[in-house]
Amino acid sequence: MSYSDKFYQYTVDSTKWQKLEDFTGDKLFPRYFLSAGYMENNRTAYIFGGMGNESGEHIVGRKYYYDLHKINLDTKKVTKMWDIQWKDKHVVPARGIVFPDQSHFYALCYPEHLTRSAIKLYRFSIQDGSYEILGDSVAIYSDKISTRAQLYYDHQLGRLLALVQESNDDVKSTLKIYSLNSPPISETELSNYPKKNNKIKYLIFVLFGGTVAIGAYIMLKRISNKKTGRHMILPVPAGVADSNKEHLLIKTKKLAPIGKLKPSNNEPAVWKNNLQANAIYLFGEFTVLDRNQKDISHLFSTRLKQVFCLILTHAGEAGISSALLSHLVWPDKSEDKVKNSRGVTINHLRKALSELDGIELRYEKGRFKIEQHADFYCDYTRCMKLTSSINNTENRDELIHLLRRGKFLQGTNQPIFDSTKADLEKNITPLLITEIYQSMEKHAYNDSMALAEVIFLFDPLNENALFMEIKAMIALNMLQEARIRFQNFASEYRNIMGEDFPFNFEDIA
DSSP states (O other): OBOBOOEEEEETTTTEEEEEOOOEESOOOOEESOEEEEEGGGTEEEEEEEEEOSSOBGGGOOEEEEEEEEEETTTTEEEEEEEOOOOSSOOEEOBOOBOSSSSEEEEEEEOTTSSEEEEEEEEEETTTOOEEEEEEEEEEEOOSTTOEEEEEEETTTTEEEEEEEEOSSSSOOEEEEEEEESSOOOHHHHHTOOOOOHHHHHHHHHHHHHHHHHHHHHHHHHHHHHHHOOOEEEEOOTTTSOTTSTTOEEEEOOOOOGGGOOOOSOOOOOOOOOOOSSEEEOBSSOEEEOTTSOBOGGGSOHHHHHHHHHHHHTGGGTSEEHHHHHHHHOTTSOHHHHHHHHHHHHHHHHHHHTTSSSEEEEEETTEEEEEEOTTOEEHHHHHHHHHTOOOSHHHHHHHHHHHTTOSBTTTOOOGGGHHHHHHHHHHHHHHHHHHHHHHHHTTOHHHHHHHHHHHHHHOTTOHHHHHHHHHHHHHTTOHHHHHHHHHHHHHHHHHHHSSOOSOOHHHHO
């Protein structure tokens, strides 16, 4: 029950800790929740912030520190650089300081006294303590002592990495890893960023428009319900609900009684699953068809699939550098062994791709890139194009047909693809949610059910899709199927979340 102001040194060879004495200079008061960093070029350590008091006794109470101390590890001299007056709500730094240059450092800070809060990335001046907030926030549950976070920098990837470990009971915990391109920028800098990539901006516009459309739909339904007095419980779509209120409900127009419902006349949505020649399919089971429409998927070993997908998914960045490819695929090999392994793998990949027309693996200026022509088809490439320009029903139907094959890189659990999968699914799901709401408004219930099943492929616990699918089934007099669907969802929810689904079937029906 005390705070510490002692320094210890860990010796790797002997695996022992040794207490260090005889520090001089400014007093560094006892504390915890501090953050430490090290500049190797001048053997200088830095201690930032924390919480404690002058006596080190927990019973005396605690105060928040917003100071920076520099410790010369050769002379053991402690120098207090600054102590700033903090005007915002109190925060503590997470573990780890990152130095992008000789004048600044990055630190993660969050209000540890709040059970549910957010970590933010700060850039502080080493000289005077001036700071600004960068990037986006990361949610954290900090109710237990075993909750912690730490900041790293990966020099080869050029990314900041934030590790967040959370616990509900101090017995077990979950670990989440977030990455951010470096150098990070502020919200103001993002707003002033030059307009270089119209495709990306158009995709953002489409996603934003979809969210606004959903919000407008909900508001119109609320107004309608106030007039009619008839309603049914449905969850707010993601992005519309207040993030601080769990399971917030809205009211939409109630269906007629079960016995009086009339099925709609629309036929079930039909999307053909015809595979074509000169094609590589990455959604669902990995499939490659050569120029004669022969399945040659067996030519692609796990390593070849891995390298191909890494090069393909980096196409928007003018290809992937050989250094990054080597780091991702062969992280534990020496440089000479990596060069040999990479060369053999690339040769085998070129040989496998030679069985198809319209695709070529190229190497220019130290970067690998997949070039695609009209004769070749890849569902991932097509998906990227469709999600950036969904403007008519034909394109939407094609996208759904494409996604019905299954999840992107289904069955591939390699961590290097996790961020690609997450980004792809985060972009696709809002588009599908918009479509399912529009199909319900048009009473195209079979389409709604098909869309819901596609959404579940990417997000098995999507409450919006469940409620829409149940509502569509009831409209088609499929009451028994609706109950089974609800029970399956509730069971899946319990298995994944460890708690019961907060709605019951009667809330919908």
